[in-house]
Amino acid sequence: MNWLNDEMVDHLREVSTFPDLSRTPYRILRVLGSGGMATVYLAEDTKLSRPVALKVMDSAVSSEDSVSRMQAEAQIIARLEHPGIVPIHDVGTLPDGRVFYAMKFVQGNSLTHYSQKAAAISERLRVFLKICEAVAFAHAHGIIHRDLKPENIMVGAFGEVMVMDWGVAKILPGAEEDVTTLADFDSTGQGASTADDTRLDPSMRPPLKPLVETMSGTVLGTPSYMAPEQALGQTAGHSRLTDVYSLGALLYFLLTHRHPYEGASVQQIRENFREKQLLRPRKSDPTIPKSLEAVCMKAMAFEPPLRYSKVEELATDVELFLSDLPVSAYEENIIEKAGRWLNRYRFIIFLMFAYMLVRFVLYFLGRL
């Protein structure tokens, strides 16, 4: 007799890999996704009866370095209270020492899916501006994301945009003191909620680790969206401009629906970087306005000093484009200026033309 069908076996197999959350208020419902060092589950917060996204470190990578990285990620998200950054509810450790944290369960599509559906360029640019707002907020708090890519951006049903996965984020030197004063979690993993619910006296908490340490030359992030200095493993060169580059790459993706620097491996991406083989957006789609292409290319400049110096500057240029105003990244000729002016005032020009036409017709009707 066949007691278990394949579906049940698969389900049991999946359940058997679930972490032990028996001493936490969470109950796992299903796997949402997994990354290099952690798995994200859809779970139910049984105390508050609400769904949460639970990120649990994988047992295979449960080293001291990855524990501190995950804690740092939780701490970074915790202090970035912004509508565009997914809020964290809880952090703790499991009996086996693995770190987990619970965050808001965001329902929506990744930017990859959104971009396939969103038709109007203006709509896509407004989503891009929301991403810029969230990243600029993080930068204002001395934090750089370093892994901005379409899969890490969620777009909700009502147009809300969330920047996710701060796993390789870095706290910039100089921002550490400010951050430490905000620190509400310790760096040993015995934070706000541990599996055995043991809470530390805040005065006993050691200061927050200044940044997610990465070995020199280690490449963290995702190829195609990495800044050249990041892809080439120059950790010392990581700055806000690294995110500016990735935002430019996201803009590239939103405009062309293609990844910049197609390449299967980091090595291949490096080769592409060296040869600077970036297909200009207008080569993929000639309908993309030149000024918008220039904004994208400036943000993705190979040399960091040639990029926008701040995310806000990039966002301003996109806003100017949306308002049919000249952008800083592109020098227009007189025909382009006239075209943009006509486009900007097209409705009022149409009404005035309609008025004159009516007057003209009425004049001749009156003479009949």
Added chain:
Amino acid sequence: MSKPLLGLIVGAVLGILDGLTALFYPNTAPLIMGILIGSSLKGLLAGVIIGFFARKIRSVPWGIVFGFGVGLLLAYLVAMRGDPTGHHYYLEIMVPGSIVGMILGFATQRYGKGPKGIGAN
């Protein structure tokens, strides 16, 4: 500049320009002063009403529709009076009047400051 004030100024200017077109018609040219005063007052009134609407409702399409309605109504009231011979110029006054109302609706929605200094979207 507030939206009602913007509406008032733009309405007055468009009203004068609209009134000046009476010069093209031989029958109405002798009455130009009265037409100019009436037309500019109509523009002023329409501009203020449409400007206040733009202050309350932030929507370019609705602003244009409202402007069309106000322009048409005020132009109808003017056209109703007719000239001294009793001739009515409904078409000549109402059609351009409604377009002027739409221009005012668009301009007050797009430009001018709202109650908290926030422009229209």
